[in-house]
Amino acid sequence: SMASPALLMRVVASAYSVAEKAATIVRNVMSAGDLGIVEKAGPNDLQTKADRLVQMSICASLARKFPKVTIIGEEELPTDDVTEDLIEDGHCEEILKKPCPAQYTGIKEEELVIWVDPLDGTKEYTEGLLDHVTVLIGIAYGGKAIAGVINQPYYNYEAGANAVLGRTIWGVLGMGAFGFQLTEAPAGKHIVVTTRSHSSALVNECIAALNPDAVIRVGGAGNKIIQLIEGKASAYVFASPGCKKWDTCAPEAILHAVGGKITDIRGNPFQYNKEVKHMNSAGVLATLRNYDYYASRIPNTVKESLVP
Secondary structure, three states: OOOOOOHHHHHHHHHHHHHHHHHHHHHHHHHHOOOOOEEEEEOOEEEOHHHHHHHHHHHHHHHHHOOOOEEEEOOOOOOOOOOHHHOOOOOOHHHHHOOOOHHHOOOOHHHEEEEEEEEEOHHHHHHOOHHHOEEEEEEEEOOEEEEEEEEEOOOOOOOOOOOOOOEEEEEEOOOEEEOOOOEOOOOOOOEEEEOOOOOOHHHHHHHHHOOOOEEEEOOOHHHHHHHHHEOOOOEEEEOOOOOEHHHHHHHHHHHHHOOOEEEOOOOOOOOOOOOOOOEOOOOEEEEOOOHHHHHOOOOHHHHHHOOO
């Protein structure tokens, strides 16, 4: 008889379906017209009804199936009042059929940490820049991002009334990443993707030092990693402390699964164990290829300004 799938593959298969449910919630909140916007730390730090409902849906759905896994979400929310209509019990069969990479077959539930960003790019969501928005579910083991799901609820939204909206990208280290067409940025071009709403003198000084051919300013960490893996940008550079573990965990797993690299601006890897502080306070440097080219050009003044 077939051995039952390894825990990691069951978690990823469930996270896939949970992310698809999340995308439906995101679209439903938008089409109902009342976003329920709350300012958290200020006008660039927003929370909407979609952030709240999606986080409750993801965390409650995964906690019900995997009760010993640690789940850390962006929003501070009560966990007890989740209604049944927010629970997603399904899983992606295609993922369950794939063999788990050998180094992860023995993982126990209590060894996993799931980092959840229910709606990455909230500000863009409130402004109607819908293709910037992603739902991020990152899975960590031994402090390392090893698997991730990125859902883009509005992928294809400019393709007309009959377009199928949304897509789910997923990946596991040692297996690869799926749901998109891996593409490298044009050779010899230095296209930097960076923040849209959290710019600063330091952010701009760092980018200028790279002497890029072009700079793309978009919202969302998930969206920026998608720019890298689809060849629209060659480096994601953010010399600022704004980014958090739930922003980077899922994108990191997917980027690393296809041979890319992400670190802080000083070249340190991110840690994802449950005790770690949530802020990536030394910024982000990520590439699909040629990481060393960009890392070697980050000015020391920038590195010294950002303390891990």
